[in-house]
Amino acid sequence: APQNYDVVVIGSGGAGLAAAIQACDEGAHVVIIEKMPTIGGNTIKASVGMNAAETRFQKLKGIEDSKELFYEETLKGGKFKNNPILLREFVELAPEAIEWLASHEIELNDITITGGMSIDRTHRPADRSAVGGFLISGLVKNVNKRNIDVLLETSVAEILFENDTVTGVKVVDEYNDSRILNAKSVIVATGGFSANREMVVKYRPELDGFVTTNHKGATGSGIAMLQKLGADTVDMGEIQIHPTVEQTTSYLISESIRGGGAILVSQEGKRFFNEMETRDKVSAEIIALPEKSAWVIFDEQVRLNNKAADEYIGRGFVVSAPFPNELALKINMDQDALQQTLARYNQFVEQQHDDDFGRATALRHPLNHGPFYAIRIAPGVHHTMGGVTINTDTAVLDSHKQVIDGVWAAGEVVGGIHGANRIGGNAVADIIIFGTLAGRRAAAHARR
Ligand code: ADP
16 A cells, blocks of 8 residues: 655755755654665765855854845856846845754854855854765754654655646665655755766766766756656756866865865966866866866865865875975976965965965965875866756746646755856755755645
């Protein structure tokens, strides 16, 4: 006999878990369905943090910020292609989402910065570790406390829709057995499609051959299922390549390393761009270098300020040396060139002005504390800004902007919020803001 639920959540990334917790707290009987053997989706790999303006934690640190500025900088970063109504909602609800997490014992009270932002507004864990693992483990604790059903290695093959409303989902388990789960509401939180090479190349042929930072489950199945119900899509060709990906492991080198003071240096030993520009622009500059790759260079002070650095060292792809000239030797770089580049950059830090490339943020401290470190990087496919269309209730819309009854979507599966380029720290904000909202709306719909 089919099982009955109020709310089915498809996907166990940040958006799905937040949605499930919120729906449960509003009295709904909830199940989370995850096709992979583990919980956390691509969210578990999120590195830098969660952006929000006018938060309690910013105020505690004396950081003055405004929602208006956050809105403007995100819109500029997105090349003015963002859906302005969704972006307003996003910026407005961001500080509440920070508080929602804090009230669920997930406190992001340390603050840093990412490319394209002018103010420290990227919230991260107190120990400055990567946000993804911290976030997912905190959300999972909340899911377990509420005894929410989680089905792993179970994939949703179809969303069932009859008489103008959703009726449930068809799932296929690890033994390839399929069955029906009845539901009054379905939340699609299936993430993006960066790991679906065919789909990426269909929209952006020039990205063939690029590595991806994403987990295997990022295949875009939610988009296809929703299209079958008539859902519209937007910005499908807007695919973000992240500038700093270690190519032998496809491991992402967090923007928080640059945000903590690191620089980018070409094989020639020279800086070539403002490291704190948006991801699209930094990526384009790296691809334009003769080697199509570059080096992230930092010193001991940057390492001490960023837990991720130790993880990279542990993974074995960081070259280190006590002095810059020895580092240069190890990476086949001209020794004088690197030393001159560091000396010149350190002078910019001293004067808090970058005469060469106009880096205006994260001129944190001179890079002069050995050991020195280098990681070879090149861009990789990282985030799909496009996806299904929603309204400010997270209800999925068809091509006539009409709501498809009983279906909500949140997280990377949704298009429009980030426009043509997502700002680092805005994906985690997106999944918590719109995930909790989807949970609330889906629970209310189930009570109807
Ligand atoms: P977001 O950041 O938007 O929360 P994530 O990528 O973190 O997205 O999580 C999406 C999750 O959804 C992944 O764990 C992925 O394996 C899962 N998923 C994708 N498609 C399906 C499907 N058809 N059935 C079940 N789970 C799915």
